[in-house]
Amino acid sequence: MTDETLWQSLRDGEVKALEMIYKREVDHLYSYAVRFTRDEDMVMDAIQDTFEELWNKRKNVSHQVTIRPYLMTAVRRRVLYILKSRKKILEVSDFEVDFAEIDNREKQWIKSEETKETHHKLHQSMEFLSARQKEALYLKFFQNLSYEEICSIMDINYQSVRNLISQALKKIKEEWK
Amino acid sequence: MNNSFLTYSSEELALDPSFIKWVRERSVDAAWNSFYENHKYFQPVMDEAKYLVSKVTFTPIYLEQSKKDALWERIQINITEDHIQIRHILWYKWIGVAACFAILLGVVYFKWNRPTIHSLKGNHEMVHLPDDSEVIINAESSIAFTRNSFTNKRNINLEGEAFFTVVKNDAPFRVIMDKGIIEVLGTSFNAYSRNDSMAVQCFTGSVKVSIKAEEFVLKAGEQLSYSGLKKSNEKINLPFQDNRPRWISRIFHFERSQLRIVLDELSRQYDVQIVLDNEKNGKELYTGFFTGDDLDKALQSVLWPMNMNYRISGNIIYVNDD
Numbered sequence: 001m002t003d004e005t006l007w008q009s010l011r012d013g014e015v016k017a018l019e020m021i022y023k024r025e026v027d028h029l030y031s032y033a034v035r036f037t038r039d040e041d042m043v044m045d046a047i048q049d050t051f052e053e054l055w056n057k058r059k060n061v062s063h064q065v066t067i068r069p070y071l072m073t074a075v076r077r078r079v080l081y082i083l084k085s086r087k088k089i090l091e092v093s094d095f096e097v098d099f100a101e102i103d104n105r106e107k108q109w110i111k112s113e114e115t116k117e118t119h120h121k122l123h124q125s126m127e128f129l130s131a132r133q134k135e136a137l138y139l140k141f142f143q144n145l146s147y148e149e150i151c152s153i154m155d156i157n158y159q160s161v162r163n164l165i166s167q168a169l170k171k172i173k174e175e176w177k
Numbered sequence: 178m179n180n181s182f183l184t185y186s187s188e189e190l191a192l193d194p195s196f197i198k199w200v201r202e203r204s205v206d207a208a209w210n211s212f213y214e215n216h217k218y219f220q221p222v223m224d225e226a227k228y229l230v231s232k233v234t235f236t237p238i239y240l241e242q243s244k245k246d247a248l249w250e251r252i253q254i255n256i257t258e259d260h261i262q263i264r265h266i267l268w269y270k271w272i273g274v275a276a277c278f279a280i281l282l283g284v285v286y287f288k289w290n291r292p293t294i295h296s297l298k299g300n301h302e303m304v305h306l307p308d309d310s311e312v313i314i315n316a317e318s319s320i321a322f323t324r325n326s327f328t329n330k331r332n333i334n335l336e337g338e339a340f341f342t343v344v345k346n347d348a349p350f351r352v353i354m355d356k357g358i359i360e361v362l363g364t365s366f367n368a369y370s371r372n373d374s375m376a377v378q379c380f381t382g383s384v385k386v387s388i389k390a391e392e393f394v395l396k397a398g399e400q401l402s403y404s405g406l407k408k409s410n411e412k413i414n415l416p417f418q419d420n421r422p423r424w425i426s427r428i429f430h431f432e433r434s435q436l437r438i439v440l441d442e443l444s445r446q447y448d449v450q451i452v453l454d455n456e457k458n459g460k461e462l463y464t465g466f467f468t469g470d471d472l473d474k475a476l477q478s479v480l481w482p483m484n485m486n487y488r489i490s491g492n493i494i495y496v497n498d499d
Binding site: 015018019022023026027030031034035040044047048051052055056126137138140141142144165166169170172173176 | 187191192194197225228229230233234235239244245249253255257
Protein backbone atom coordinates (compact mmCIF):
# COMPACT_ATOMS: atom_id res chain seq x y z
CA MET A 1 0.00 0.00 0.00
CA THR A 2 1.34 3.44 -0.83
CA ASP A 3 1.98 6.19 1.68
CA GLU A 4 -0.84 8.28 0.19
CA THR A 5 -3.58 5.67 0.59
CA LEU A 6 -2.37 4.68 4.05
CA TRP A 7 -2.23 8.29 5.16
CA GLN A 8 -5.66 9.03 3.72
CA SER A 9 -7.30 6.12 5.55
CA LEU A 10 -5.53 7.19 8.74
CA ARG A 11 -7.03 10.66 8.32
CA ASP A 12 -10.39 8.99 7.78
CA GLY A 13 -10.07 7.38 11.19
CA GLU A 14 -9.13 3.78 10.30
CA VAL A 15 -7.33 2.14 13.22
CA LYS A 16 -6.21 -0.53 10.76
CA ALA A 17 -4.22 2.11 8.88
CA LEU A 18 -2.42 3.16 12.05
CA GLU A 19 -1.67 -0.49 12.77
CA MET A 20 -0.22 -1.01 9.30
CA ILE A 21 1.93 2.07 9.69
CA TYR A 22 3.07 0.85 13.11
CA LYS A 23 3.98 -2.62 11.85
CA ARG A 24 5.81 -1.21 8.86
CA GLU A 25 7.73 1.50 10.70
CA VAL A 26 8.36 0.33 14.27
CA ASP A 27 11.65 -1.41 13.46
CA HIS A 28 12.98 1.63 11.62
CA LEU A 29 11.93 4.01 14.36
CA TYR A 30 13.35 1.87 17.15
CA SER A 31 16.61 1.11 15.38
CA TYR A 32 17.13 4.84 14.86
CA ALA A 33 16.00 6.19 18.23
CA VAL A 34 17.79 3.61 20.37
CA ARG A 35 21.11 4.99 19.10
CA PHE A 36 20.58 8.13 21.14
CA THR A 37 20.21 6.29 24.43
CA ARG A 38 20.59 2.84 25.88
CA ASP A 39 17.25 3.14 27.61
CA GLU A 40 15.04 0.79 25.66
CA ASP A 41 11.99 1.60 27.79
CA MET A 42 12.27 5.28 27.13
CA VAL A 43 12.47 4.71 23.39
CA MET A 44 9.37 2.52 23.49
CA ASP A 45 7.60 5.23 25.46
CA ALA A 46 8.56 7.84 22.86
CA ILE A 47 7.24 5.59 20.09
CA GLN A 48 3.99 5.02 21.98
CA ASP A 49 3.49 8.75 22.49
CA THR A 50 4.22 9.47 18.86
CA PHE A 51 1.62 7.03 17.58
CA GLU A 52 -1.00 8.11 20.11
CA GLU A 53 -0.48 11.73 19.22
CA LEU A 54 -0.58 10.97 15.51
CA TRP A 55 -3.95 9.33 16.07
CA ASN A 56 -5.31 12.17 18.18
CA LYS A 57 -4.21 14.76 15.64
CA ARG A 58 -5.04 12.75 12.55
CA LYS A 59 -7.68 15.24 11.42
CA ASN A 60 -5.20 18.09 11.49
CA VAL A 61 -2.12 16.53 9.92
CA SER A 62 -1.14 17.68 6.46
CA HIS A 63 -2.52 15.83 3.45
CA GLN A 64 0.70 14.62 2.01
CA VAL A 65 3.65 13.33 3.94
CA THR A 66 6.32 10.73 3.51
CA ILE A 67 5.50 8.61 6.48
CA ARG A 68 8.89 7.35 7.60
CA PRO A 69 10.75 10.68 7.82
CA TYR A 70 7.66 12.23 9.40
CA LEU A 71 7.63 9.66 12.21
CA MET A 72 11.41 9.67 12.59
CA THR A 73 11.28 13.43 13.14
CA ALA A 74 8.59 13.06 15.79
CA VAL A 75 10.29 10.21 17.67
CA ARG A 76 13.68 11.91 17.54
CA ARG A 77 12.22 15.11 18.95
CA ARG A 78 10.64 13.25 21.86
CA VAL A 79 13.73 11.23 22.70
CA LEU A 80 15.96 14.29 22.67
CA TYR A 81 13.44 16.24 24.73
CA ILE A 82 13.41 13.55 27.42
CA LEU A 83 17.20 13.27 27.41
CA LYS A 84 17.46 17.03 27.75
CA SER A 85 15.08 17.19 30.68
CA ARG A 86 16.96 14.37 32.36
CA LYS A 87 20.17 16.35 32.07
CA LYS A 88 18.38 19.19 33.80
CA ILE A 89 17.48 16.92 36.68
CA LEU A 90 21.12 15.94 36.92
CA GLU A 91 22.12 19.58 36.58
CA VAL A 92 24.45 18.88 33.73
CA SER A 93 24.83 22.07 31.75
CA ASP A 94 26.13 20.72 28.45
CA PHE A 95 23.75 18.71 26.42
CA GLU A 96 25.42 16.55 23.87
CA VAL A 97 23.64 14.03 21.74
CA ASP A 98 25.18 10.64 21.46
CA PHE A 99 24.73 8.55 18.37
CA ALA A 100 26.08 5.05 18.66
CA GLU A 101 26.84 3.17 15.49
CA ILE A 102 26.56 -0.04 17.41
CA ASP A 103 24.73 -0.57 20.63
CA ASN A 104 26.48 -2.03 23.66
CA ARG A 105 23.88 -4.68 24.14
CA GLU A 106 24.56 -5.83 20.66
CA LYS A 107 28.19 -6.36 21.41
CA GLN A 108 27.13 -9.00 23.87
CA TRP A 109 25.16 -10.80 21.21
CA ILE A 110 28.17 -11.22 19.02
CA LYS A 111 29.20 -14.58 20.26
CA SER A 112 32.33 -15.90 18.67
CA GLU A 113 35.59 -14.03 18.96
CA GLU A 114 35.99 -14.11 15.22
CA THR A 115 32.81 -12.21 14.45
CA LYS A 116 33.64 -9.83 17.26
CA GLU A 117 36.88 -9.05 15.45
CA THR A 118 35.14 -8.35 12.15
CA HIS A 119 32.56 -6.20 13.85
CA HIS A 120 35.23 -4.25 15.60
CA LYS A 121 37.12 -3.56 12.39
CA LEU A 122 33.94 -2.60 10.66
CA HIS A 123 32.95 -0.08 13.25
CA GLN A 124 36.17 1.32 14.52
CA SER A 125 36.43 3.39 11.35
CA MET A 126 33.39 5.38 12.43
CA GLU A 127 34.39 5.95 16.02
CA PHE A 128 36.21 9.17 15.27
CA LEU A 129 33.15 10.75 13.65
CA SER A 130 30.98 13.17 15.58
CA ALA A 131 27.51 12.14 16.68
CA ARG A 132 25.90 14.37 14.07
CA GLN A 133 28.13 13.06 11.30
CA LYS A 134 27.23 9.50 12.23
CA GLU A 135 23.57 10.40 12.36
CA ALA A 136 23.66 12.04 8.93
CA LEU A 137 25.42 9.00 7.48
CA TYR A 138 22.87 6.73 9.12
CA LEU A 139 19.98 8.61 7.55
CA LYS A 140 21.65 8.82 4.17
CA PHE A 141 23.19 5.38 3.84
CA PHE A 142 21.07 3.18 6.09
CA GLN A 143 17.70 4.81 5.53
CA ASN A 144 18.39 6.08 1.98
CA LEU A 145 16.71 9.38 2.72
CA SER A 146 17.09 12.50 0.58
CA TYR A 147 19.04 15.55 1.76
CA GLU A 148 15.75 17.42 2.16
CA GLU A 149 14.32 14.72 4.39
CA ILE A 150 17.50 14.62 6.48
CA CYS A 151 17.29 18.42 6.88
CA SER A 152 13.85 18.25 8.38
CA ILE A 153 14.64 15.29 10.65
CA MET A 154 17.86 16.76 12.04
CA ASP A 155 16.42 20.26 12.03
CA ILE A 156 19.37 21.83 10.19
CA ASN A 157 19.70 23.40 6.74
CA TYR A 158 20.51 21.75 3.44
CA GLN A 159 24.11 22.92 3.27
CA SER A 160 24.83 21.71 6.80
CA VAL A 161 23.62 18.22 5.93
CA ARG A 162 25.81 18.13 2.81
CA ASN A 163 28.78 19.35 4.83
CA LEU A 164 28.27 16.80 7.57
CA ILE A 165 28.17 13.96 5.09
CA SER A 166 31.07 15.05 2.92
CA GLN A 167 33.26 15.78 5.94
CA ALA A 168 32.42 12.40 7.39
CA LEU A 169 33.31 10.62 4.16
CA LYS A 170 36.57 12.59 3.94
CA LYS A 171 37.49 11.50 7.44
CA ILE A 172 36.84 7.88 6.62
CA LYS A 173 38.92 8.22 3.47
CA GLU A 174 41.82 9.73 5.41
CA GLU A 175 41.70 6.79 7.75
CA TRP A 176 42.17 4.50 4.79
CA LYS A 177 45.29 6.21 3.53
CA MET B 178 25.79 4.08 -18.04
CA ASN B 179 26.19 7.77 -17.61
CA ASN B 180 29.71 8.93 -18.43
CA SER B 181 29.39 11.96 -16.19
CA PHE B 182 30.25 9.57 -13.35
CA LEU B 183 33.83 9.89 -14.60
CA THR B 184 33.86 13.46 -13.28
CA TYR B 185 32.76 12.37 -9.81
CA SER B 186 34.94 12.34 -6.75
CA SER B 187 34.95 9.18 -4.69
CA GLU B 188 32.69 10.85 -2.09
CA GLU B 189 30.14 11.84 -4.73
CA LEU B 190 30.22 8.38 -6.20
CA ALA B 191 29.76 6.82 -2.78
CA LEU B 192 26.57 8.80 -2.38
CA ASP B 193 25.01 7.68 -5.66
CA PRO B 194 22.13 5.27 -4.95
CA SER B 195 22.82 2.99 -7.92
CA PHE B 196 26.49 2.82 -7.02
CA ILE B 197 25.67 1.99 -3.38
CA LYS B 198 23.34 -0.72 -4.56
CA TRP B 199 26.04 -2.17 -6.79
CA VAL B 200 28.53 -2.32 -3.90
CA ARG B 201 26.08 -3.70 -1.37
CA GLU B 202 24.70 -6.35 -3.67
CA ARG B 203 28.18 -7.60 -4.40
CA SER B 204 28.42 -6.51 -8.00
CA VAL B 205 25.40 -8.10 -9.63
CA ASP B 206 24.65 -4.97 -11.66
CA ALA B 207 26.09 -5.78 -15.12
CA ALA B 208 26.08 -2.12 -16.22
CA TRP B 209 28.28 -1.10 -13.29
CA ASN B 210 30.50 -4.17 -13.80
CA SER B 211 31.30 -3.26 -17.36
CA PHE B 212 31.66 0.41 -16.46
CA TYR B 213 34.25 -0.65 -13.91
CA GLU B 214 36.10 -2.88 -16.40
CA ASN B 215 36.02 -0.30 -19.22
CA HIS B 216 37.47 2.59 -17.26
CA LYS B 217 40.72 1.26 -15.86
CA TYR B 218 42.10 4.72 -15.08
CA PHE B 219 38.98 5.51 -13.05
CA GLN B 220 39.21 2.31 -11.00
CA PRO B 221 41.19 3.84 -8.08
CA VAL B 222 38.39 6.38 -7.56
CA MET B 223 35.78 3.65 -7.76
CA ASP B 224 37.75 1.46 -5.34
CA GLU B 225 37.91 4.34 -2.91
CA ALA B 226 34.17 4.89 -3.24
CA LYS B 227 33.56 1.17 -2.74
CA TYR B 228 35.64 1.33 0.42
CA LEU B 229 33.60 4.27 1.68
CA VAL B 230 30.30 2.51 1.09
CA SER B 231 31.54 -0.63 2.78
CA LYS B 232 32.73 1.35 5.80
CA VAL B 233 29.47 3.15 6.36
CA THR B 234 27.45 0.28 7.71
CA PHE B 235 25.02 0.24 10.57
CA THR B 236 23.70 -2.77 12.37
CA PRO B 237 19.93 -2.73 12.64
CA ILE B 238 18.74 -2.99 16.25
CA TYR B 239 15.25 -4.33 16.56
CA LEU B 240 12.82 -4.89 19.42
CA GLU B 241 11.81 -8.44 20.20
CA GLN B 242 8.51 -9.40 18.59
CA SER B 243 6.74 -9.80 21.95
CA LYS B 244 7.66 -6.26 22.96
CA LYS B 245 6.56 -4.88 19.61
CA ASP B 246 3.20 -6.61 20.02
CA ALA B 247 2.79 -5.39 23.61
CA LEU B 248 3.59 -1.85 22.55
CA TRP B 249 0.99 -1.91 19.79
CA GLU B 250 -1.55 -3.42 22.18
CA ARG B 251 -1.00 -0.49 24.51
CA ILE B 252 -1.34 2.09 21.75
CA GLN B 253 -4.48 0.44 20.46
CA ILE B 254 -6.18 0.40 23.85
CA ASN B 255 -5.29 3.99 24.55
CA ILE B 256 -6.63 5.26 21.24
CA THR B 257 -9.77 3.15 20.98
CA GLU B 258 -10.96 2.95 24.58
CA ASP B 259 -12.52 6.21 25.56
CA HIS B 260 -12.06 6.14 29.27
CA ILE B 261 -9.16 3.88 30.03
CA GLN B 262 -5.58 4.99 29.79
CA ILE B 263 -2.72 2.61 30.38
CA ARG B 264 0.82 3.75 30.86
CA HIS B 265 3.92 1.78 31.42
CA ILE B 266 5.44 3.55 34.42
CA LEU B 267 8.89 4.80 33.66
CA TRP B 268 11.53 5.97 36.03
CA TYR B 269 13.08 8.90 34.25
CA LYS B 270 14.93 9.98 37.33
CA TRP B 271 16.69 6.70 37.65
CA ILE B 272 19.14 6.98 34.93
CA GLY B 273 21.22 4.00 34.13
CA VAL B 274 18.93 1.61 35.90
CA ALA B 275 17.43 0.21 32.77
CA ALA B 276 20.85 -0.46 31.39
CA CYS B 277 21.73 -2.68 34.34
CA PHE B 278 18.90 -5.14 34.00
CA ALA B 279 16.11 -5.72 31.58
CA ILE B 280 12.68 -4.47 32.53
CA LEU B 281 9.96 -6.51 30.95
CA LEU B 282 7.04 -4.78 29.39
CA GLY B 283 3.71 -5.41 30.97
CA VAL B 284 1.26 -7.45 29.03
CA VAL B 285 -2.28 -6.29 28.78
CA TYR B 286 -4.95 -8.87 28.26
CA PHE B 287 -8.02 -7.21 26.96
CA LYS B 288 -11.53 -8.17 26.17
CA TRP B 289 -13.94 -5.40 25.46
CA ASN B 290 -16.40 -5.82 28.27
CA ARG B 291 -14.20 -7.57 30.79
CA PRO B 292 -10.77 -6.02 30.65
CA THR B 293 -8.01 -7.55 32.74
CA ILE B 294 -4.94 -5.47 33.21
CA HIS B 295 -1.91 -7.38 34.31
CA SER B 296 1.44 -6.00 35.38
CA LEU B 297 4.36 -8.36 34.81
CA LYS B 298 7.37 -8.93 37.06
CA GLY B 299 9.69 -5.96 37.23
CA ASN B 300 6.92 -3.63 36.13
CA HIS B 301 4.31 -1.19 37.40
CA GLU B 302 1.28 -0.05 35.43
CA MET B 303 -0.96 2.95 35.85
CA VAL B 304 -4.60 2.62 34.80
CA HIS B 305 -7.12 5.36 34.39
CA LEU B 306 -10.61 3.93 35.00
CA PRO B 307 -13.88 4.97 33.29
CA ASP B 308 -15.01 6.88 36.42
CA ASP B 309 -11.72 8.87 36.50
CA SER B 310 -10.37 6.88 39.43
CA GLU B 311 -6.77 5.78 39.13
CA VAL B 312 -5.02 2.52 39.96
CA ILE B 313 -1.30 1.88 40.12
CA ILE B 314 -0.62 -1.83 39.85
CA ASN B 315 2.48 -3.31 41.44
CA ALA B 316 4.62 -5.97 39.77
CA GLU B 317 2.94 -9.32 39.06
CA SER B 318 -0.54 -8.14 39.95
CA SER B 319 -3.77 -7.75 38.03
CA ILE B 320 -7.12 -6.02 38.15
CA ALA B 321 -10.32 -6.88 36.28
CA PHE B 322 -13.68 -5.18 36.00
CA THR B 323 -16.87 -5.19 33.97
CA ARG B 324 -17.17 -2.22 31.72
CA ASN B 325 -20.92 -2.09 30.98
CA SER B 326 -22.00 -1.67 34.55
CA PHE B 327 -18.93 0.07 35.90
CA THR B 328 -20.49 3.50 36.47
CA ASN B 329 -23.32 2.03 38.59
CA LYS B 330 -21.38 -0.81 40.14
CA ARG B 331 -17.72 0.03 40.59
CA ASN B 332 -16.46 -3.49 41.32
CA ILE B 333 -12.84 -4.42 40.74
CA ASN B 334 -11.18 -7.77 41.27
CA LEU B 335 -7.63 -7.63 42.53
CA GLU B 336 -4.86 -10.19 42.64
CA GLY B 337 -1.57 -8.97 44.05
CA GLU B 338 -1.09 -5.37 45.11
CA ALA B 339 -2.40 -2.03 43.90
CA PHE B 340 -2.85 1.55 45.07
CA PHE B 341 -6.25 3.10 44.39
CA THR B 342 -7.18 6.76 44.21
CA VAL B 343 -10.95 6.70 44.02
CA VAL B 344 -13.05 9.59 42.80
CA LYS B 345 -16.14 10.16 44.92
CA ASN B 346 -19.54 9.54 43.38
CA ASP B 347 -22.82 7.92 44.39
CA ALA B 348 -21.84 4.38 43.53
CA PRO B 349 -19.70 2.59 46.10
CA PHE B 350 -16.30 1.43 44.88
CA ARG B 351 -15.46 -2.17 45.81
CA VAL B 352 -12.23 -4.08 45.60
CA ILE B 353 -12.83 -7.79 45.72
CA MET B 354 -9.93 -9.95 46.86
CA ASP B 355 -9.47 -13.58 47.71
CA LYS B 356 -9.79 -13.04 51.48
CA GLY B 357 -12.02 -10.00 51.76
CA ILE B 358 -13.74 -6.99 50.25
CA ILE B 359 -12.91 -3.29 50.53
CA GLU B 360 -15.67 -0.75 50.11
CA VAL B 361 -15.18 3.00 49.79
CA LEU B 362 -16.84 6.11 48.41
CA GLY B 363 -13.95 8.45 47.65
CA THR B 364 -10.52 7.91 49.15
CA SER B 365 -7.06 6.53 48.49
CA PHE B 366 -5.83 3.24 49.82
CA ASN B 367 -3.43 0.40 49.13
CA ALA B 368 -4.65 -3.17 48.86
CA TYR B 369 -2.49 -6.29 49.06
CA SER B 370 -3.65 -9.83 48.48
CA ARG B 371 -1.18 -12.63 47.92
CA ASN B 372 -1.24 -16.26 48.97
CA ASP B 373 -2.80 -16.35 52.44
CA SER B 374 -2.26 -12.77 53.45
CA MET B 375 -4.18 -9.62 52.85
CA ALA B 376 -3.50 -6.06 53.94
CA VAL B 377 -5.22 -2.72 53.47
CA GLN B 378 -3.69 0.67 54.20
CA CYS B 379 -5.83 3.79 54.18
CA PHE B 380 -4.14 7.03 53.09
CA THR B 381 -7.02 9.50 52.89
CA GLY B 382 -10.70 9.38 53.85
CA SER B 383 -11.94 6.10 55.26
CA VAL B 384 -12.26 2.52 54.09
CA LYS B 385 -14.59 -0.30 55.06
CA VAL B 386 -13.08 -3.78 54.98
CA SER B 387 -15.06 -6.99 55.27
CA ILE B 388 -13.35 -10.27 56.03
CA LYS B 389 -15.88 -13.09 56.16
CA ALA B 390 -18.60 -11.82 58.51
CA GLU B 391 -16.45 -9.23 60.26
CA GLU B 392 -16.35 -5.56 59.30
CA PHE B 393 -13.61 -3.04 60.05
CA VAL B 394 -13.40 0.69 59.39
CA LEU B 395 -9.98 2.19 58.68
CA LYS B 396 -9.19 5.88 58.87
CA ALA B 397 -6.29 7.63 57.17
CA GLY B 398 -3.01 6.34 58.58
CA GLU B 399 -4.36 2.95 59.63
CA GLN B 400 -3.53 -0.48 58.36
CA LEU B 401 -5.32 -3.79 58.64
CA SER B 402 -3.50 -7.06 58.01
CA TYR B 403 -5.07 -10.48 57.88
CA SER B 404 -3.36 -13.82 57.81
CA GLY B 405 -5.40 -16.68 56.41
CA LEU B 406 -3.07 -19.24 57.98
CA LYS B 407 -3.42 -17.96 61.53
CA LYS B 408 -6.97 -16.76 60.89
CA SER B 409 -6.01 -13.59 62.73
CA ASN B 410 -6.10 -9.91 61.98
CA GLU B 411 -4.22 -6.92 63.31
CA LYS B 412 -4.98 -3.22 63.07
CA ILE B 413 -2.05 -0.81 63.50
CA ASN B 414 -1.18 2.80 62.78
CA LEU B 415 1.08 3.23 59.79
CA PRO B 416 4.62 4.05 60.91
CA PHE B 417 4.94 6.84 58.35
CA GLN B 418 2.76 9.71 57.18
CA ASP B 419 2.88 9.59 53.41
CA ASN B 420 0.21 10.24 50.86
CA ARG B 421 0.89 7.06 48.96
CA PRO B 422 2.58 3.73 49.57
CA ARG B 423 6.34 3.66 49.26
CA TRP B 424 6.43 0.85 46.74
CA ILE B 425 5.32 3.38 44.14
CA SER B 426 8.65 5.16 44.68
CA ARG B 427 10.26 1.73 44.58
CA ILE B 428 11.09 1.58 48.26
CA PHE B 429 10.00 -1.66 49.90
CA HIS B 430 9.66 -1.61 53.69
CA PHE B 431 9.23 -4.60 55.95
CA GLU B 432 8.46 -4.91 59.66
CA ARG B 433 9.24 -8.33 61.07
CA SER B 434 8.30 -10.02 57.81
CA GLN B 435 9.29 -13.55 56.93
CA LEU B 436 12.34 -13.64 54.69
CA ARG B 437 10.41 -15.66 52.12
CA ILE B 438 7.89 -12.83 51.71
CA VAL B 439 10.66 -10.24 51.37
CA LEU B 440 12.50 -12.31 48.77
CA ASP B 441 9.27 -12.91 46.86
CA GLU B 442 8.78 -9.16 46.63
CA LEU B 443 12.38 -8.72 45.49
CA SER B 444 11.97 -11.34 42.81
CA ARG B 445 8.81 -9.62 41.54
CA GLN B 446 10.42 -6.19 41.37
CA TYR B 447 13.57 -7.35 39.62
CA ASP B 448 12.09 -10.17 37.58
CA VAL B 449 14.54 -12.72 38.96
CA GLN B 450 14.15 -16.14 40.50
CA ILE B 451 15.49 -16.60 44.02
CA VAL B 452 16.50 -20.04 45.26
CA LEU B 453 17.09 -20.64 48.98
CA ASP B 454 19.47 -23.51 49.55
CA ASN B 455 17.92 -24.57 52.81
CA GLU B 456 14.34 -24.52 53.96
CA LYS B 457 14.64 -23.02 57.39
CA ASN B 458 15.91 -19.74 55.90
CA GLY B 459 12.53 -18.65 54.65
CA LYS B 460 11.02 -18.29 58.11
CA GLU B 461 13.48 -15.83 59.59
CA LEU B 462 12.16 -12.38 60.35
CA TYR B 463 13.45 -9.32 58.53
CA THR B 464 13.00 -5.64 59.36
CA GLY B 465 14.33 -3.07 56.91
CA PHE B 466 13.90 -2.05 53.32
CA PHE B 467 15.30 -2.40 49.83
CA THR B 468 15.01 -0.15 46.80
CA GLY B 469 14.07 -0.98 43.27
CA ASP B 470 16.95 0.56 41.39
CA ASP B 471 19.88 -1.79 41.86
CA LEU B 472 19.63 -5.55 42.24
CA ASP B 473 22.99 -5.96 43.99
CA LYS B 474 22.26 -3.26 46.53
CA ALA B 475 18.80 -4.64 47.18
CA LEU B 476 20.14 -8.16 47.78
CA GLN B 477 22.76 -6.80 50.14
CA SER B 478 20.24 -4.74 52.14
CA VAL B 479 18.17 -7.84 52.74
CA LEU B 480 20.76 -10.60 53.08
CA TRP B 481 23.65 -8.89 54.82
CA PRO B 482 21.72 -8.29 58.10
CA MET B 483 20.62 -11.94 57.98
CA ASN B 484 24.20 -13.18 57.62
CA MET B 485 23.50 -14.70 54.26
CA ASN B 486 25.36 -14.79 50.98
CA TYR B 487 24.19 -14.90 47.42
CA ARG B 488 25.43 -15.74 43.98
CA ILE B 489 23.89 -14.43 40.75
CA SER B 490 23.72 -16.71 37.75
CA GLY B 491 21.75 -15.27 34.86
CA ASN B 492 18.43 -14.32 36.37
CA ILE B 493 18.59 -16.92 39.12
CA ILE B 494 19.93 -15.95 42.53
CA TYR B 495 21.19 -18.62 44.90
CA VAL B 496 21.03 -17.69 48.58
CA ASN B 497 22.85 -19.58 51.32
CA ASP B 498 23.96 -19.30 54.92
CA ASP B 499 27.31 -17.74 55.61
